[in-house]
Amino acid sequence: MQSYTEENYLKVIYHLSEISNPVQTNAIAERIQTKAASVTDMIKKLSEKELVNYVKYQGVTLTEKGKLTAINIVRKHRLWEVFLVDKLNFKWDEVHEVAEELEHIQSSLLIERLDEFLEFPKVDPHGDPIPDQHGNFAELAFVKLSKLSPSEKGTITGVSEHSSAFLKHLEKLGLTLGKRIEVLEVIEFDGSVALDVEQQKINISREVAKHILISKY
Amino acid sequence: MQSYTEENYLKVIYHLSEISNPVQTNAIAERIQTKAASVTDMIKKLSEKELVNYVKYQGVTLTEKGKLTAINIVRKHRLWEVFLVDKLNFKWDEVHEVAEELEHIQSSLLIERLDEFLEFPKVDPHGDPIPDQHGNFAELAFVKLSKLSPSEKGTITGVSEHSSAFLKHLEKLGLTLGKRIEVLEVIEFDGSVALDVEQQKINISREVAKHILISKY
DNA sequence: TTATTATTTTAGACAAATCTAAAAATTTTA
DNA sequence: TAAAATTTTTAGATTTGTCTAAAATAATAA
Numbered sequence: 033m034q035s036y037t038e039e040n041y042l043k044v045i046y047h048l049s050e051i052s053n054p055v056q057t058n059a060i061a062e063r064i065q066t067k068a069a070s071v072t073d074m075i076k077k078l079s080e081k082e083l084v085n086y087v088k089y090q091g092v093t094l095t096e097k098g099k100l101t102a103i104n105i106v107r108k109h110r111l112w113e114v115f116l117v118d119k120l121n122f123k124w125d126e127v128h129e130v131a132e133e134l135e136h137i138q139s140s141l142l143i144e145r146l147d148e149f150l151e152f153p154k155v156d157p158h159g160d161p162i163p164d165q166h167g168n169f170a171e172l173a174f175v176k177l178s179k180l181s182p183s184e185k186g187t188i189t190g191v192s193e194h195s196s197a198f199l200k201h202l203e204k205l206g207l208t209l210g211k212r213i214e215v216l217e218v219i220e221f222d223g224s225v226a227l228d229v230e231q232q233k234i235n236i237s238r239e240v241a242k243h244i245l246i247s248k249y
Numbered sequence: 250m251q252s253y254t255e256e257n258y259l260k261v262i263y264h265l266s267e268i269s270n271p272v273q274t275n276a277i278a279e280r281i282q283t284k285a286a287s288v289t290d291m292i293k294k295l296s297e298k299e300l301v302n303y304v305k306y307q308g309v310t311l312t313e314k315g316k317l318t319a320i321n322i323v324r325k326h327r328l329w330e331v332f333l334v335d336k337l338n339f340k341w342d343e344v345h346e347v348a349e350e351l352e353h354i355q356s357s358l359l360i361e362r363l364d365e366f367l368e369f370p371k372v373d374p375h376g377d378p379i380p381d382q383h384g385n386f387a388e389l390a391f392v393k394l395s396k397l398s399p400s401e402k403g404t405i406t407g408v409s410e411h412s413s414a415f416l417k418h419l420e421k422l423g424l425t426l427g428k429r430i431e432v433l434e435v436i437e438f439d440g441s442v443a444l445d446v447e448q449q450k451i452n453i454s455r456e457v458a459k460h461i462l463i464s465k466y
Numbered sequence: 467t468t469a470t471t472a473t474t475t476t477a478g479a480c481a482a483a484t485c486t487a488a489a490a491a492t493t494t495t496a
Numbered sequence: 497t498a499a500a501a502t503t504t505t506t507a508g509a510t511t512t513g514t515c516t517a518a519a520a521t522a523a524t525a526a
Contacts, residue, residue: 037513057474070514074476077512089474089521120362139347145337247268274504287484289505294482306491306504316491 034083036136039105040064041074042083043135045094045104054091062242103167110156111133111146113217117157118150124157125199140165159190159209159245175248177213177225178241185214198243207244253353257281259293259300260352261317262311267396268455269437271308271387272369320384326352327373328363334374335367341374357382367423376409376462391465394430395458402431407462415460422451422460 034042044063057075061068076117079086084099092104112134113234115121137143140191144165147153154170155161161169174189188211191202202208206229216233223238234245251259261280265272274292278285290453296303300315311319327350333339339347351436361382364370371387372378378386391406405428408416419425423446438457453461 035512058472066513067515068474069516070474073513104363115357120356120359120366122362126358130354130359131354133354137347137350139350141343142333142337142347143341145339252482265477283483285504286486286506290483329518 033138034081034101036085037074038078038081039101039136041078042069042094042098042102043105043109045084045092046099046106049094049181054085054087054093056091060092067180079224100167104165105135107163107165107167108137110160110162111143111150111153113158114150114153114162114193115146115154118153125194125196125203127157128194128196155190157209158194159188160192174245174246175238176242177215177236177244178214178223180225180246182215183249185212186246186248187212188244189247191243192245193206193243198240201240202244205229205236206232207236213246250382251298254291255298255300256318258288258295259267259311259315259319262301263316263323268309268435268440271302271304271310274309274352277309285389309445317384320380320400321382322352323466324340324380324382324384325354325360327379328334328360328367328370330373330375331367331370331379332363335370343378346459360448390464391462393459394432394453394461395455396439396462397432397442397463399432399434401465403465404463406464408460409462410460415457416456419461422453423447423449424446424453430463 041064044053044060044094048059057068057071061071061074063168064071075084075086075092078084080100082095083101084092084094109128112131113127117124118132119157122246132224144176147165157176158172172174175186176192177186177188180186186241188207188209190209191199207213211229214228214230215225218224219226223241224235225241226233226235258277258281259278265276265280265370269276274285274288277292278288280404281288292309292466293302293305295301295315296309299312301311302319303309310400326348329348330344333344335429351377364382371389374390376393378389380386392403393409394403394405397403405424405426407426408419413431424430431445433445435441436443436452441452442455442456442458443450443452
């Protein structure tokens with residue numbers, strides 16, 4: 033069994049390793065809001081427990097065991113987010129912090145019953161997939177909006193950035209889950225994208241486009 | 250804001266002070282599964298934060314501030330128990346440990362929404378009353394006999410345990426529906442209760458008293 | 467390819483919560 | 497009421513997770 037803190041490190045390493053692998057000490061420190069020295073200490077501890085592979089100065093990767101633990105926390109986090117939005121009427125930009133706490137509750141009975149109560153959801157309110165109890169993700173076909181070319185169409189099915197600033201920005205632009213979009217133009221100068229959303233032409237920066245997930249069907 | 254550990258101490262002191270006030274160091278140590286020395290340390294800390302009144306060797310009482318904090322944790326615990334039983338089909342004897350964890354989640358929005366979702370329950374699955382967000386308990390038609398203080402009177406109007414062993418025990422003691430009782434004394438040692446029933450003085454354990462419901466009118 | 471800069475690790479310290487062992491205070495018993 | 501037993505507190509140590517400052521390593525630039 034891992035401590036609350038250890039769980040947080042594993043989760044953060046899991047998320048960061050989707051961007052780059054192995055994960056750097058400083059990247060973890062920034063995400064966890066702590067100092068690099070503290071990260072090194074914790075990494076050593078996780079390494080002794082065989083939850084991560086660690087080579088000095090080279091960064092960390094999760095072991096199979098560490099990855100399963102991390103995915104389990106992600107599962108709990110996303111199920112709780114569904115609960116908060118579907119049952120308690122939280123808005124999608126209000127759920128993250130509370131789910132950060134709830135994800136550490138230790139009871140597999142609780143989480144399986146919650147899954148059932150929510151009718152086995154496959155994605156969370158941000159469109160991120162929810163793994164099953166064995167750590168397997170359902171196959172979901174989506175692409176970053178920033179990867180689409182002019183004239184390509186699709187439906188917004190998720191985001192890969194969950195700060196409330198970002199989510200509020202999207203709401204203001206009318207870019208919410210389920211909306212149908214078409215790419216009109218990709219500006220060479222800065223990579224920004226011109227879109228058609230419900231007959232409205234809007235422009236978004238490449239930074240924003242990168243975090244919008246599109247299903248092409 | 251209090252730590253997880255501080256919250257636990259406050260909650261335990263709150264519950265123990267219903268049996269005897271002030272609360273002894275050893276009583277807390279036993280409940281929290283720790284050593285008396287550790288309790289003394291924590292009590293000093295809580296005292297500095299003005300959450301408890303502490304006199305060396307005399308035990309502790311909660312301050313108004315400490316009591317409110319404790320009641321708030323009790324509120325959260327009981328609301329989560331209702332959720333687990335009513336929504337996730339937990340049995341009433343499976344909920345306690347999970348609720349012990351859930352009660353420490355910090356989000357008043359969460360707890361108010363949960364209250365609403367559960368349709369503002371007044372009692373938890375064990376029949377214990379759920380205080381409102383200001384720490385007030387609703388006046389209930391029934392009170393557990395174990396909650397009465399010396400000299401309080403009432404009429405036996407129900408039980409919250411239906412095993413035949415328990416019911417036979419009550420018959421033997423003459424504690425049947427409709428009988429008028431008066432609490433003579435609550436024994437500090439084990440929380441057992443001395444009663445007057447039809448001019449007879451009898452003693453019952455706290456465990457039994459907990460399952461006898463009294464109407465005070 | 468050496469110098470500079472950035473990143474990471476080590477060493478030693480600190481705060482929170484706990485522990486053991488011994489001392490102090492209180493309560494009970496004789 | 498003095499001795500014995502119990503309860504509580506103190507003193508000093510330990511564990512977990514963190515920190516600062518300095519040293520080591522790696523990456524980048526001249």
